[in-house]
Amino acid sequence: MTDRHHLLVHGGTFAAVGDGGDISGVRGGSSPDGLFVRDARHLSRWQLTVDGAVPEALTPVADGDMARCVLVPRGGRQEPPAHTLFREQAVGDGSFVESLKVTSNRPVPTTVRLAVTADADFTDQFELRSDYRTYAKTGATRSRQVLDDGVEFAYQRGEWRSCTTVTAEPAPDGVEETGTGARRMVWTLDLEPHGTAELALRVMARPHGDKRALRVPRSPAALNEQLLALEGEYVQGVSFPTGWPELAAACARGLSDLASLQVPAIGLDGEELRVPAAGAPWFLTLLGRDALLTSLFALPYRPQLAAATLPALAATQATAVGPESVSQPGKIVHEVRHGELAHFGQVPYGRYYGSVDATPLFLVLLGAYVEQTGDTALARRLESNARAAVGWMLDHGGLTSRGYLVYRADQGGLANQNWKDSPGAICGADGTRASGPVMAAGAQGYAYDALRRTAWVARTVWEDETYAALLEQAAADLRDRFQQDFWMRDHSFPALALDGEGRQVDALASDAGHLLWSGLLDKEYGELVGRRLLEPDFFSGWGVRTLASGQAAYHPLSYHRGSVWPHDNALITLGLSRYGLHDEARTVAHALVDAATAAGHRLPEVLAGYGRDTHPEPVPYPHACVRESRSAAAPLALLTAVGGA
DSSP: OOOOEEEEEEETEEEOOOOSSSSOOOOOOOSEEEETTTTTEEEEEEEEEEETTTTEEEEEOOSSSEEEEEEEEEOOSSSSOOOOEEEEEETTTTTEEEEEEEEEEESOOOEEEEEEEOOOOOOOOGSSSOOOOOOTTTOOOOEEETTEEEEEEEETTTEEEEEEEEEESSSSEEEEEEESOEEHHHHHHHHOOOOOEEEEEEEEEOOOOOOOOOOOOSSSHHHHHHHHHHHHHHHHHHOOOOTTTHHHHHHHHHHHHHHHHHHEEEOOSEEEEEEEEETTTTSSSSSSHHHHHHHHHTTTTTTTTHHHHHHHHHHHHSSOBBOOOOEEEETOOSOOOOOOHHHSSSSTTTTEEOOOSHHHHHHHHHHHHHHHHHHHHHHHHTHHHHHHHHHHHTTSTTTTSSOOOBOOOOTSSSSSSSSSSSOSSBBBBBOOOOSSBBBBBBHHHHHHHHHHHHHHHHHTTTTTHHHHHHHHHHHHHHHHHHHHTTTTTTTTTOOOOEOTTTEOOOOOOOHHHHHHHHSSSSSHHHHHHHHTEEEEEBBSSSSSBBBBSSSSSSOSSTTTTOOOOHHHHHHHHHHHTTOOOOHHHHHHHHHHHHHTTTTTTOOOSOOOOTTTTTOOSSSBOOOOOOOHHHHHHHHHHHHHTTTTO
């Protein structure tokens, strides 16, 4: 996020506004600008003017669930501002609400002309990415209709229809054309000496296919009350550590963020669910891996996340081979999109299955959920889905034919399909990218854990001893193979991956910590790995780097080759605790909590890899999601791993 953009999030809706509350509609940059619902921009311009000029921010928008700022007309020191404007904004489910109050600073009656210029371009989020791709939209039309109390913008392309309705109270004196497609709503306000006038503006977005009867609250304060009540429900009942107030604050902030990141989904039997979105601004949608890890971190505290995520993912589980979507029977979805480009097949992400690890993580969460809650009914309900997921791992996933879960680069989608999914993430120490089919280390750990947990469910819930024994043997064989093929004796450390020829991809990477979480390594190997991750080339002081410094491939501002990811470190901390390395676990936990404390107790998606010895404050990664569900849940994982230590 740039300093200019401030994010307001509520479920599947978010707005990015500037310091003065405006939306400029600028393309490019690290953050999209506008009001977004279901992957489409429903406000691309929202600009306030006073007497024909843009006011300046006396008090700019600050981070929070509601945007507040104080504005004044531009002027000099010799002429105090004639008016002061107090602006409040908030988002709801498919809505954006603004309260605007203008107060005269003069002792005589005065007149002020306010105007709000609005537009909705309905641009798909994929068009706003920094790769600047363009997509043909043959036959698309946009229209504007003046209403008694505002204006309505509409978009149509074939069967695809969307609209945005802007209304105001009091109604504008007029709605003017601008020559650009935008419409300018204008008010002429007569103010008494030191008098005040107020405007209420409400925006309702209607994405394609949304037939719900939504009501837009009257004020930002009313919307904010709704969100605060939801956040309160998430925090209520969780026992925070009294001896470590910074961790308690990070947990509370994370739970509040998780409340705002819940998006609609449909379950296995058509039931309406709310599941954790991956993150805002770019990924306010269901991503399989992200929702599963978030639900795992939160499981001891908020098991309802898992109870919703599992049937939602079961409902989207693949049943056939689809080359464009990388689907195969039994595979769990990687990404679900609802936008125009996905609808018309111009991007493959309507339902995209380019993930090697969502499927084993689905099984891990199911087993962990049953163990944590004792809810065997869900395990019975999802038995066929779980067996299909195991079948995918053994068959299309590669466990039987290759001995490991394997993926191949998808030309139309993701080159890498493990959690480090940027193009150059799976590489050797010298930076050379892995060639051919890839067997990523972390995914093998997930597969091992999935087999063992599903064996336990098969034995205790499904009462299928034969199947349980088969899965346990498959897990034991995978463990033996892995330690033979992946262990780099010269480094006393596992390889990041094997390439298509079975050669070790020898970068020293944080993925080794995931093997501790999964329990794949023998105790001796696990202790070696755990201690190695705390050495200075790995440990920055803010967390464990994705790639140890000193290697040619390392870069502190690379997405996956030297940065510090909170969710990655949460898994590492859980793994260290599992192997009895409690001092090391506390060291990583304290580093993450310190990073959160420096940022208002909120952990971002990713931090730069610069060391704490030379940078006493965490250095932000420039394109990180500010609110990300795995990072929001990471403090809960730390609490599980180390308690209040």
